[in-house]
Amino acid sequence: MGRTQLTLFATRRFLPLFVTQFLGALNDNLFRQALIMLITFRLAAEVGMHPAILNNLAIGLFILPYFLFSAVAGQLADKFEKSRQIFWIKIWEVGLMLLGLVAFHTNSLPLLVAVLSGLGLQSTFFGPIKYGILPDLMKPDELLGANALVEAGTFIAILIGILIGGVVVLQGDSGGLMISALMILVAITGVLSGSMVPKTDPAAPDLKLDLNIFRATGHQLRSAWQSPIARPAIIGISWIWLYGSIYITQIPDIVKNRLQGDETVVTLIIAGFSVGIGVGSLLCAKLLKGQVSAKLATPALWALGGVSLALCLLLPPAPEVDMSNTPLLPMAAFIASPVNILIVVALIGVAITAGMVIVPLYAVLQAHTPRAERSRMIAANNIVNSGFMAGGTIIAAGLIALGLTTTGVLILYAFANILILPAAKRLRERLNAL
Numbered sequence: 348m349g350r351t352q353l354t355l356f357a358t359r360r361f362l363p364l365f366v367t368q369f370l371g372a373l374n375d376n377l378f379r380q381a382l383i384m385l386i387t388f389r390l391a392a393e394v395g396m397h398p399a400i401l402n403n404l405a406i407g408l409f410i411l412p413y414f415l416f417s418a419v420a421g422q423l424a425d426k427f428e429k430s431r432q433i434f435w436i437k438i439w440e441v442g443l444m445l446l447g448l449v450a451f452h453t454n455s456l457p458l459l460v461a462v463l464s465g466l467g468l469q470s471t472f473f474g475p476i477k478y479g480i481l482p483d484l485m486k487p488d489e490l491l492g493a494n495a496l497v498e499a500g501t502f503i504a505i506l507i508g509i510l511i512g513g514v515v516v517l518q519g520d521s522g523g524l525m526i527s528a529l530m531i532l533v534a535i536t537g538v539l540s541g542s543m544v545p546k547t548d549p550a551a552p553d554l555k556l557d558l559n560i561f562r563a564t565g566h567q568l569r570s571a572w573q574s575p576i577a578r579p580a581i582i583g584i585s586w587i588w589l590y591g592s593i594y595i596t597q598i599p600d601i602v603k604n605r606l607q608g609d610e611t612v613v614t615l616i617i618a619g620f621s622v623g624i625g626v627g628s629l630l631c632a633k634l635l636k637g638q639v640s641a642k643l644a645t646p647a648l649w650a651l652g653g654v655s656l657a658l659c660l661l662l663p664p665a666p667e668v669d670m671s672n673t674p675l676l677p678m679a680a681f682i683a684s685p686v687n688i689l690i691v692v693a694l695i696g697v698a699i700t701a702g703m704v705i706v707p708l709y710a711v712l713q714a715h716t717p718r719a720e721r722s723r724m725i726a727a728n729n730i731v732n733s734g735f736m737a738g739g740t741i742i743a744a745g746l747i748a749l750g751l752t753t754t755g756v757l758i759l760y761a762f763a764n765i766l767i768l769p770a771a772k773r774l775r776e777r778l779n780a781l
Contacts, residue, residue, distance in 0.1 A: 352492040352632060360484040361493055363543035367433060368477050369500045370537040374440065374530050375466050376508025378447060379409065381516035381526045382459050388517060390456050405460050409467035413733040416471050418563035421726025424475040425551040425719060429483075430544040436473050437541040441534040443469065448531065451516075451523030474729050479722035482713045483547040488637040491710045495632035498706050499625030506621035510614065551719040564730060571727035576715040579774035580708045581728045583644060586767045587705040588732045589739035590651070593760055594620065594697065596740060597753050605662050605753070606687065609675035615682075616694055623695040627702020635707060639714045641778055644704055644771040648764050651700040655761035658693035659754050661686065711778065 355361040383402050391398040424432065443465045450458035477497070485493045515529070516522045557563040571577045598616055602608040631643055681687050716724040743756050751759075 352496055352629065355485075355489060355493055355496065359543065360545060361489075361496075363540045363545075364433075364477070364480065364484065365496060365500060366540040367437065367537050367544065368473075368497060369504045370533050370540065371437075371440065371470065371473060372501045372504035373508050374444065374533050374537070375470060376505045377512040377526060377530050377533070378444075378466060379406070379463060380509045380512030381451075381523075382463055384513040384516055385454075385459070385523075386456070390454065390459075393454075394456060401456075405463055408460055408464040410733055410737065412464065412468040412471040413729050414564075415560055416468060417475070417726040417729045417733075418560060418567050418723075419556075419558060420472040421475045421567060421723035422554060422556050422563065423472070424479050424722030424726070426549060426554040426556065427552075428546060428549050429476045429480045429722075430541075430546045432476055433473070433480075433541045433544050434538065436469055436476075437534065437538040439469055440466075441531065441538060444527065444531045444534045448524070448527035451527050454523070471729070475722035475725040478709065478713060478725045479550070480544070480547060482718070482721065484545060487639070487714070490714060491635055491637050491639055491707065492632045494710045494713070495628040495706045498628040498702065498709070502621045502624045502628075506618055509617065550721060554719075567723050567727040568730060570720070571724055571731070574716075574724070575777050576774065577712060577724055577727075579770035579777075580641070580712045580715075581731050582770045583708045583767060583774070584705055584712070584728060585731045585735035586764075587701050587708075589735040590760060591620075591624070591698075591701055592736045593739055593743055593756070594694070596743070597757065598694075600753050601662065603675065605665065606681070606690065607673060607676050608681045608687075609677055611678040612676065612681045615678050616691060619691055619695045620698045623698025624702040626695075627699035628706045629702075630699065631703040631706050634703075639707070639710045641707055641711055641771065641774045643707055645768060645775065647700050647703040648768055648771055651697065651704065652761045652764035654693060654696040654700055655757060655764075658690065658697060659758050659761065661690045661693055662754050665752055665754075708774075711774070715778070715781075 356365070382405060386401045386405065387398040391401050394401075443462055446458070446465070447462045449455075450462055481493055481497070482490055511529075512526060515526045518525060557566070571581055595617065598620070599613050602613045602616060606612065631647075635643060682691070712724060712728060713721060739760075743760075746756055746759070747753065
């Protein structure tokens with residue numbers, strides 16, 4: 348991590364925003380993982396439904412607001428002063444966490460899912476502000492480093508939320524109350540840090556709001572598609588989010604059915620994957636020396652595909668006999684195998700190269716979008732991200748249902764990186780021509 352990146356933590360221009368977004372990501376994942384574990388081990392049996400169905404429904408309702416309300420969120424972020432919006436969004440989060448306390452106390456599945464959807468809606472409104480305000484607060488040579496820290500912090504927060512949320516909520520009858528108390532404390536701290544984010548002038552105070560979500564969404568997507576810089580940047584960002592979601596979704600199956608590892612091994616690999624994205628985010632800022640550029644995108648995409656294929660070659664074939672009664676390996680036994688260590692290293696390598704692609708593209712999108720339109724462009728990016736992740740996951744599930752192995756899906760997506768290379772090349776050429 349470069350000196351410039353470290354010094355950002357000593358500034359009021361960056362630290363309050365970083366803490367606020369970190370705590371928001373932490374709370375989202377604390378609640379989401381707690382709900383997934385509660386559904387899996389308790390609530391699904393009580394309502395007589397398969398846990399996978401309920402979990403997918405819950406996650407779908409978390410993502411749905413990104414599709415429906417990102418366009419409105421982007422308009423509000425551009426029209427009004429951003430730091431004040433951050434404060435009130437964090438107050439909103441406290442209210443959701445208090446409602447979550449009631450939901451956990453009563454074990455009400457509908458209320459728990461409603462709170463999760465509310466968190467998705469809150470994140471929908473926070474995202475365009477978070478990425479839209481960074482260029483206002485940062486100097487040009489700080490923007491890439493700030494994005495790297497935000498991205499790294501987000502994935503560390505996701506990791507902590509997954510690890511703590513799933514464990515605490517199942518600690519007897521008091522687990523729900525314990526996780527609720529923690530989330531309320533995190534939300535209140537987020538209000539305090541959010542109140543310290545410096546004020547900025549509204550980007551587009553005269554903007555006329557269009558509250559028709561479908562018309563506004565269509566308009567913002569068209570604007571993004573017509574931009575020679577934004578279009579390839581958004582395609583690249585969305586591809587990496589899709590790629591990451593495919594891996595996170597397949598990791599439990601790979602660990603259990605290919606590597607014969609138990610839940611501690613799943614935790615180890617998800618932790619390594621999250622840290623890897625953070626390392627890649629910081630590494631790209633170091634390599635680019637603060638320059639907002641897309642020149643790393645093409646080599647990083649090639650590396651992403653290559654490391655992914657290497658991982659697939661290391662994975663053992665699917666067992667030909669039923670292994671359901673075979674004892675699963677705990678973490679200590681798993682890492683005793685040199686091949687398994689190589690597999691973990693390869694997975695971390697996938698994450699590092701993904702982080703090296705996504706962070707410069709976020710900085711490009713921010714730096715080369717007019718200030719008056721920046722948050723709306725971020726909102727358009729969020730819509731496309733959600734579409735890519737949903738579509739990619741559905742395609743992967745369909746291919747597996749048709750008989751393709753998990754390894755086959757990963758190989759297919761590794762080769763699909765080639766389809767993104769032209770967009771990366773065009774973006775680099777257009778930036779060089781400016």
